[in-house]
Amino acid sequence: MTVRDTRVVQVDGTRVTVGVDSAPACSGCRSQTVCGSAPNTLHQLELPSAQAASLRPGDLIALGIDDDAPLRAVMLAYLPPLAGLLAGIGAGSVAGLPDVAVLACGGSGLCFGAVIARLLAGHWRESWRPRICGSGD
Known part of the structure; x- marks a missing residue:
């Protein structure tokens, strides 16, 4: 598991918004302006958390x-x-x-596969979401 220290920006009920600084490795990349991860950029993530009541901004x-x-x-x-x-x-x-019908069958199969991927992604989304592992102190 990859763990990174972050700061709480906002707490709203059972949801916590955290600010994640851009990765230090991004500072040497020439594509910074394209991806939006320039150095000193703060990205915010909103996460559900059972520990939200005990957290405060900062x-x-x-x-x-x-x-x-x-x-x-x-x-x-x-x-x-x-x-x-x-x-x-x-x-x-x-x-x-x-050939035209084969192409149409391929396009239909592509769309069907995309729908299956979308359904599976919704089912597995929570297991891929970052989660709060504890205090960073």
Whole structure:
């Protein structure tokens, strides 16, 4: 698990808004202006937390995310649509359809795979969200 110290910006009921500074590694990147992660940039994340009642703005907390969460998210974003595209093209080819119809089958499979990815992402979203691991003191 990757853990990083952050500051609480706002507490609203059971939701906590934290400010995360841009990564130190971003300072040497030439693409800073494109991605918005220039040095000294503060990104805010709003997270649900059962500990919200005990937190105050300005508190230092540890925010963590599973190491494999970004890889799982990328795999979910790309693999189901790709599988749908290939399955649609394969099904159209096996059925002996003309090229335009095979292309339409591939497009339909791509859309179907994207819908499946979207449904699965909604189901697994909480496991990929950063969470408060404790105080950063």
